[in-house]
Amino acid sequence: MKRPKKSKFDSRPTIDRLVALRPRVAAFLLDWASWGYIAYGVMYLLNKYWYLRYVNFYGRLTLPTWGWPIVILATLELTLLSHAFAQTIGLSLFGLRLLGPDLRRIPFSQRLKRYGALHAFLLAQPIAPFLRRPIGELLHDGNPTGRMHLVAKVKDDMPPEPPEKVWLTYRGLFLTGLLGLTFWLGWKITTINLGMLVERIGKSGHIWNDLFTPHFTYLTNFVNERGHLYSITYHMMETIFMAFFATVTGAIVAFPLSFLGARNIMGFNKFGWLIYSIMRLLFNVFRSIESILMAVLFAVWVGFGNPFAGAMALFFHTIAALGKLYSEQVEGIDPGPLEAIATTGARRWQVVVYGVIPQIIPSYLAFTLYRWDINIRMATIIALVGGGGIGTLLFYFKNEVGRLEDAWNQVGAIIVSIVVVVWLLDYISARVREKIG
Amino acid sequence: MDELIRVEHLTKVYERGEVLALNDISFTVKRGEFLVLIGLSGSGKSTLLRCINRLIEPTSGKILFDGLDVTGASARQLRQLRRRMAMIFQQFNLVKRSSVLTNVLSGRLGYVRPAASAIHRFPKEDIESAIANLERVGIPEQAYKRADELSGGQQQRVGIARALMQTPDLLMADEPVSALDPATAHSVMQYLELMNREDGVTVIASLHFLSLARRYGTRILALKDGEIVFEGLPAEIDKEKFKEIYGEEAEEVEVR
Numbered sequence: 133m134k135r136p137k138k139s140k141f142d143s144r145p146t147i148d149r150l151v152a153l154r155p156r157v158a159a160f161l162l163d164w165a166s167w168g169y170i171a172y173g174v175m176y177l178l179n180k181y182w183y184l185r186y187v188n189f190y191g192r193l194t195l196p197t198w199g200w201p202i203v204i205l206a207t208l209e210l211t212l213l214s215h216a217f218a219q220t221i222g223l224s225l226f227g228l229r230l231l232g233p234d235l236r237r238i239p240f241s242q243r244l245k246r247y248g249a250l251h252a253f254l255l256a257q258p259i260a261p262f263l264r265r266p267i268g269e270l271l272h273d274g275n276p277t278g279r280m281h282l283v284a285k286v287k288d289d290m291p292p293e294p295p296e297k298v299w300l301t302y303r304g305l306f307l308t309g310l311l312g313l314t315f316w317l318g319w320k321i322t323t324i325n326l327g328m329l330v331e332r333i334g335k336s337g338h339i340w341n342d343l344f345t346p347h348f349t350y351l352t353n354f355v356n357e358r359g360h361l362y363s364i365t366y367h368m369m370e371t372i373f374m375a376f377f378a379t380v381t382g383a384i385v386a387f388p389l390s391f392l393g394a395r396n397i398m399g400f401n402k403f404g405w406l407i408y409s410i411m412r413l414l415f416n417v418f419r420s421i422e423s424i425l426m427a428v429l430f431a432v433w434v435g436f437g438n439p440f441a442g443a444m445a446l447f448f449h450t451i452a453a454l455g456k457l458y459s460e461q462v463e464g465i466d467p468g469p470l471e472a473i474a475t476t477g478a479r480r481w482q483v484v485v486y487g488v489i490p491q492i493i494p495s496y497l498a499f500t501l502y503r504w505d506i507n508i509r510m511a512t513i514i515a516l517v518g519g520g521g522i523g524t525l526l527f528y529f530k531n532e533v534g535r536l537e538d539a540w541n542q543v544g545a546i547i548v549s550i551v552v553v554v555w556l557l558d559y560i561s562a563r564v565r566e567k568i569g
Numbered sequence: 570m571d572e573l574i575r576v577e578h579l580t581k582v583y584e585r586g587e588v589l590a591l592n593d594i595s596f597t598v599k600r601g602e603f604l605v606l607i608g609l610s611g612s613g614k615s616t617l618l619r620c621i622n623r624l625i626e627p628t629s630g631k632i633l634f635d636g637l638d639v640t641g642a643s644a645r646q647l648r649q650l651r652r653r654m655a656m657i658f659q660q661f662n663l664v665k666r667s668s669v670l671t672n673v674l675s676g677r678l679g680y681v682r683p684a685a686s687a688i689h690r691f692p693k694e695d696i697e698s699a700i701a702n703l704e705r706v707g708i709p710e711q712a713y714k715r716a717d718e719l720s721g722g723q724q725q726r727v728g729i730a731r732a733l734m735q736t737p738d739l740l741m742a743d744e745p746v747s748a749l750d751p752a753t754a755h756s757v758m759q760y761l762e763l764m765n766r767e768d769g770v771t772v773i774a775s776l777h778f779l780s781l782a783r784r785y786g787t788r789i790l791a792l793k794d795g796e797i798v799f800e801g802l803p804a805e806i807d808k809e810k811f812k813e814i815y816g817e818e819a820e821e822v823e824v825r
Contacts, residue, residue, distance in 0.1 A: 469663060469665075471658070472662035474624065474651070475654075476651065476652065476676050476731070477649065477651035477652035477679025485687060486675045490664045490671075
């Protein structure tokens with residue numbers, strides 16, 4: 133049997149090589165992406181100011197068919213250039229340093245060679261599968277790590293980089309440029325126009341006037357044309373209880389779930405890890421869906437304007453948000469007492485009851501109260517999508533603008549009541565949290 | 570005197586960092602002994618103690634406790650074995666926000682009916698013996714205080730009371746007095762000695778100070794880089810042995 137010829141330079145299996153290559157590829161792609169972002173930003177701004185011809189009627193950036201490959205190649209070239217000559221952001225972010233095989237700073241002439249080598253490396257990629265030796269070795273120039281290995285993973289025994297003024301390095305300048313570009317693009321894309329604020333102040337003047345002279349006519353009751361009874365007090369109670377219900381039930385459900393989502397409790401075997409991962413995924417997914425989006429669903433389900441819809445939406449979001457916060461608390465506890473209780477021959481859940489719960493109760497209470505604050509504020513606007521509560525009244529009067537003489541004054545009254553109630557409840561919960569903490 | 574613990578070829582490798590913490594260690598502990606482990610920080614004392622009750626899973630080797638296999642025990646068997654080996658810790662490891670009494674009672678968790686313990690109910694005789702044990706370590710008046718209101722020495726005594734609740738055959742003490750001042754250290758060590766002499770509890774304690782080891786130990790086991798470098802009576806440790814265990818530059822410090 134013919135044995136495959138063993139490479140003299142590197143006998144690591146291919147998978148290992150690929151794994152070792154991973155941070156370098158990631159760094160490369162990141163740097164390429166940032167150059168691409170710069171290219172996009174520059175073209176966008178050119179479009180805004182000089183109306184270049186490769187911008188279509190809607191202000192979108194278009195390029196002729198040959199333009200795109202050119203942009204891609206140009207950014208690629210810039211990436212290669214920066215990768216050969218500078219410690220780029222991508223390299224820094226993935227813990228790589230541009231060093232020679234002797235772990236020294238690379239002189240300019242060698243960097244130039246490296247620039248060429250990078251080209252050869254990329255150009256050779258299409259034929260790489262047909263080569264017997266890895267391309268890195270083909271570029272080998274007398275040192276065992278090969279030219280393609282001039283980027284090194286940062287280790288403890290490396291010579292430290294001399295301290296530099298970070299704003300004078302390539303990295304610092306590039307980062308500053310990126311931030312500047314982003315700020316400029318943000319300004320343009322969100323069409324910020326400070327002049328407009330001043331210009332139009334007169335047009336909204338009467339609204340401000342009305343808002344600040346609130347009419348509390350419907351503080352206790354009000355019947356609309358369909359015969360529905362409304363009042364600020366009633367809807368405020370609805371709001372407070374909606375938030376209260378969602379917080380209490382959400383906390384009760386999140387409490388046991390938080391142990392399932394804590395690494396130090398569940399990390400005892402593979403099965404535990406599985407449950408932990410699922411719980412964390414669920415928390416993250418449900419937390420990222422804002423409660424107002426969930427309210428849309430529940431409003432359709434149980435009826436538009438029904439506070440039950442808002443309560444359900446807040447309930448689900450509370451479970452996810454508190455579950456995450458709680459389980460992070462569980463992960464942050466002192467492991468010593470758990471060890472001590474396990475030593476007595478206690479069961480796993482007894483360790484939780486005697487070792488974990490006493491440690492987390494204060495922060496659980498604080499987080500629950502904090503969540504109650506958030507839920508109150510959320511409950512005031514959840515009516516925007518039919519979730520019920522004080523918002524129902526707010527948006528009712530806002531829509532009456534033009535038909536009702538004092539609509540803005542009514543809105544003002546509702547806003548004032550919201551501010552008073554939210555401030556009061558915030559204050560109380562802050563005081564309680566102080567006491568606990 | 571028959572043997573209580575037999576450790577055979579115990580090896581522990583920490584996978585992260587690939588550290589060889591214990592390297593093929595074998596020894597036996599007889600019933601009623603006061604065995605002191607000495608050695609530098611990182612020599613494997615804590616790892617050894619935690620392997621005996623499997624707070625840390627040994628990589629290989631065998632541990633027999635009173636003739637029962639610890640290393641091969643199922644979760645249920647391990648719980649029953651752990652009831653008989655109590656442990657006290659350098660950082661006391663009390664649940665700080667719970668009362669002293671609850672901390673002491675948690676020593677009974679392996680014995681009580683689990684359903685009752687879920688709602689913090691303990692049998693009357695357990696509560697009585699908890700108070701009695703607090704009296705034994707001299708702090709009965711602290712029973713209803715929160716554990717973190719106590720001083721370090723008092724906390725360690727609560728730890729001892731918790732261990733006493735297990736009515737153990739073996740008491741392991743992982744640097745029990747390292748966080749205490751010399752005077753308190755002696756009083757805590759004396760309680761351990763009392764347990765050893767009066768109750769016949771076998772004690773394995775790791776200590777930093779050789780003077781304490783000499784004063785309290787009936788036998789000494791010295792570890793260095795995960796291996797046993799000395800095993801014998803306290804009096805046998807002379808200057809040379811000391812240098813071998815602690816390195817050339819070490820100077821002996823006395824705790825009185």
